[in-house]
Amino acid sequence: DSGVTQTPKHLITATGQRVTLRCSPRSGDLSVYWYQQSLDQGLQFLIQYYNGEERAKGNILERFSAQQFPDLHSELNLSSLELGDSALYFCASSVGRLGTEAFFGQGTRLTVV
């Protein structure tokens, strides 16, 4: 158990809908990262938050947004969903100090039908 909790584990929704994925980082970790993993794209970095503020942005679509709340949990919002958004979405957390590793949650498997 990495200490990073993601909910829900599985999500099935229709095209055009909006979903919210939730992540609770390890206790004490200030950084949260979101990744998308699909068969054809591999592990894609989406966005990073550090102590409530956006720190880095990757290949995140405009239809996607995220935030980190004062209690450090984070949510990834995916809207106007398309079939191609079906993927595993991972959250990872880190203390944010140089050289420290990221700890990954079990992921949320999103299926858009």
Next chain:
Amino acid sequence: AQSVTQLGSHVSVSEGALVLLRCNYSSSVPPYLFWYVQYPNQGLQLLLKYTSAATLVKGINGFEAEFKKSETSFHLTKPSAHMSDAAEYFCAVRDNTGNQFYFGTGTSLTVIP
């Protein structure tokens, strides 16, 4: 920007044989390097990390990796493969701002009985 390249998207070895998974990094400054393993339908789990303390790093499950600055490599090895080693392996580098992790495209390891 920093990056890692994993040579060989698929590697097959016989049970008991040497495992060698290759990773080369691109960094203008001494990097922080990591190897993660992903079992089916699970999140990424840290195998080992290099943070400049020692060039030969030992990790979990009998894996180790050697940092070679002259070759910009951080290859993962295990002397004797076990069936339970079958998984996806990711090499990653972290930039010196403490922000992003840059992941390779992954290597799928198959162990043949």
